[in-house]
Structure formats: structure tokens, C-alpha cells
Amino acid sequence: MSRTADLLLGAVARLRAAGVADPVRDARLLLAHALGIGADRLTLHLADPVPTAAQALFQAAVTARAARQPLSQITGKRLFWGRNFAVTADVLDPRPETETLIAAALKQPFATALDLGTGSGAILLTVLAERPQARGLGVDLSPAALGVAQRNAQALGLADRAEFRHSDWFAAIPERFDLILSNPPYIGAGEIPSLSPEVRDWEPRAALVPEGDDGSGLAAYRKIIGAAPDHLSFGGALMVEIGASQGRAVGALMAQAGLHHIQVLPDMDGRDRVVRATRPGPASV
Template identity: 40%
Template sequence: MGTWSSDTLKSATLRLHKAGVENPGYDTTKLFESCLGKRIYSLNKEEIDTIPGKIWSSFENLIKLREQRMPIAKIVNEKEFWGRSFHVNTEVLDPRPDTEVLIEEALSEEFGQFLDLGVGSGCLLVTLLVEKPAAYGVGSDISPSCIRVAGINIERFGLKDRCKLVTSDWFSEINCNFDLIISNPPYISKDEYETLQPEIRYFEPKIALTLEDDGLESYRKIASEVSKYLNHNGRLIIEIGFGKYHQVKRIFERTDLSLENEIPDLCGITRALVFRKV
């Protein structure tokens, strides 16, 4: 592109549409605003046409990435969750709005020490710590890259003194008990993984999405050990995949945990299960 103007935005939108991007106009605006550092709606056409070329060049680079189906969050390295912005990259799963139902349920009663099993970006760990100032959290993950990103977000919110990060294969390096264990484990089956959108399949960490199994192995692993790490009356809040409710419920029937609640997502589909150690 040699000439930069408001028409460049229209051209970028068309390019994203041709690339198969679901919301090309919205994505064009978000990427342009990330380069501009302000909302585009505060500018008129003449002001847009006088924006410096270096900003347009940066915008062009971002559009090229989005044409390759890289998600906006991965491009700008930021993703919002529970009203806060978190650092993300291709090594961690982007926080999803539907996962906020786990936070809502966790906050429905008091807890002291808690475990975020599979901490990823740290969005659950950080959010619970900020919302519950008296709580102490442990975040575990098998991926050292996730531990690094979670550490960045912990630093961002000034929470270093109220939590600990542990590189752990499920419970292998966990040596204490908790009032609450919260987890969004990999639950995509091997077959389902091949049908995912390019944004997910190529730019999200595979290990956070699937164990290349039937989509239930994570639950089997958690169910086999979780009771040992829960205090009496402690809760396990765990996210589940679409269509996996009955299978996950059966897996946990073999434990000493009692199913207490089923949490729907924004579409009314069961997104999380709540178990209690009684």
C-alpha cells in the first residue's frame, strides 16, 4: 500500500473478509485502534487521512497477521477477562468469556487457600486473588511457558506475595490442601481438534486444548487424585466441554466428591460442574 487514507480501512476489511475472518470490520477497527492508541470513532475522515505513515505501516503488518488467521489477542498480546486486561501469547490459551462462570461460582462463598490447576495465562488465579483479598493461591501447570506468562500477569497486578507458581504434571508437585480447586483442563478430543477454526488450531497451544484422546482423560486424571488435595467441605469447580456432561459426571461418581451444582454458560449450556468433598 503506497497511499494511506480512510479507504485503507475499507480495503483491510475486505482483505480480512476474503481470508475468512468472521468479523472483519470489527477486527480491522480493533487492530487500527491498537496502532493509533485511541478509539477510531473520535476521529473524522480528514483526521484519519492525516495520520502518519508509520502508524499505517504498523497497521498493515497487523492486518497481514490477521489475514493468516492469527487471533487479535495473539497479535496485540492482550486479552480481557472479568474486566481486566491480561498479557497473552501463543504459549497460553486465550481467556474465554464463558470461563467467567467459574469465577462467578467460586466467589459465591468464602475460601482461603486455593489451587488453579492448569494455570495458563493466570486469568483465574489473578482474578480470584484480586476479588478475594484474604485468599492465597497456588497456580500449577505442566508448561514452563505458561508459568512464565502467569508470572507476568501476577506482577502486573502486584500479587507476588499472595501466590505461588509451580511447574507440575497435574498434582505431581502439589503438597498441600485447598478449600477450592478450580480448573479449565484440556477437553477437546483428537477428532474434534481437527475441526477447530484456524485461529485456535494454529495459534493456541495444543497441550491446553487436547491430550489427543477422547476428550475425557483430563477428568480421569483429576478425579483419581483430587480428593487428597481438598479440605473437608472443599470445592472443585471444573470446566467441561460441550456434550461431555454425562461422561464427566460418571467419572466423578467413582470419587468421594458430591456433585453440587451445574453451571450454564452464556448460551445456557452446562459449562462447569461443582463438586464438594463431604
């Protein structure tokens, strides 16, 4: 039976040779996953032999990671705003940048929220978990993604306040909401070859590139923003995640749609990440 330390050394070498950005961190996380322990406990077990079943699981995980499968898809989970979300190859791996959208949403009062392109459900379920009186709807074009989101709702104890529905953006949504959130696909098709293999080869293309893309990555914003005023309560807010160069164009689409108080908000790295606006109240229409 091999020892933990030897297995780790071998895995780090394989992952480094495969071009993985942080081979030491990933080897540790994968071994902790295979052993069913927290990564912070691994150091305590460095001299221990690793059971055969855990070794096999670890080697399969390292092979997948060396093929540049995202770590979250291999371990099946991702921590987002302090909660674990199940992640599969059918959904976008929730990104730390998307926490900027959550921070903006939680500054807004709301009783009802809509998440367009919900994927794993990370956005909708996080804002509902943080606002125990609120209810919400998450929609996606991908039935498989909706299954993952539903599982996450159940695991987080939110299934009674979160509904999931198959819809092409607003097509199956007659309701209005106090808050509409979306992290839509916003990458231009031409940018795909320059993405990391983890994203380019493993994440669902429909989560990356909007349908009808003209190279700008703006196609989904056009559809979402154009129809948003018909689905917002008076004074309700629309907030979307954007790529760093899209703030001006997305803000212009919101102005064209008659929304007010348009703001572009930066992420923790200082890059434009969220555009928000509100539907004016009846007096100002």
C-alpha cells in the same frame, strides 16, 4: 500518508477475503492498537492521516489477522472479568465462557485456591483479585505459560498472593486447598480439524487436547478428579470447566472419587459449562 478511513476500508476487504468472522470489528481494533488509542476514539480520527510507523504496524497486524492469528495474540492482550491479561501464543486465549467458572468460584468461601493448567493465570488471578484475603497457586506443564502468568500477576499487583509452579497436574503439589479450579484441555483429538483456524493453527495444542486422549477429551478430568480429594480441605470445592456434552461423564467421575453435592452449571448461552462438587466434612466420611 493514508487517512484512517482509507486504511480501514482496505483492511476490512483483506480480512473479509481471508474469512475472518467480523472483519469490521477486527480492523477497527487493530488500527486502534496500532495508533495506541482506544477503539471508541477511532471515529474521531477517520479523516486524519496515519503516521508512517503506525501504518506499518497496522499492515503487519492485518497480515497476521488475515493468516487467522487470534486478535488477542496480535494485540497481546485480552479482557477477562474486567481486567486486561497479557496473551501470547504460549497460552490459551482466555474465553468468555470461562467467566462461568469464575462466577461459580466466587459463590464459594475460600482462603486458598489452586488453578490446575493456569495458562495466562486468568482464572487464579481473577479469583484472587476478587477475594483480597485469599492466596493461591497456579500450575502448568508449560514453563512458557507460567512466565506469562507470572507477568500477569505482577501487572495486576497480585504477585505477593499468587505463586506459580511447574507441575504435571498434582505431581508437584503436596498442599491442600479450599478451592480447586481447572479449565483443562478437553477437546478430543478427532475434533481438531473442525475447529476454526484461529484455534486449530495458533493456540497451543497442549491447551486443547489432553495427553493420553482416547477421543473423548476426558483424560485430564480422570487425572484431576481422581486425585482432587487428597488435595481438598474438608468441605472444600472442586470446580472444572467442561465441553457442553461432558457434564454427565465428569459428574460420574466426581461421584466415583467420593465427592458430594455434584452440580452441572450452564453458561450464559444455556450450555453445560461447569461441574462442581465438594469434599465431605470429617463427620460424613
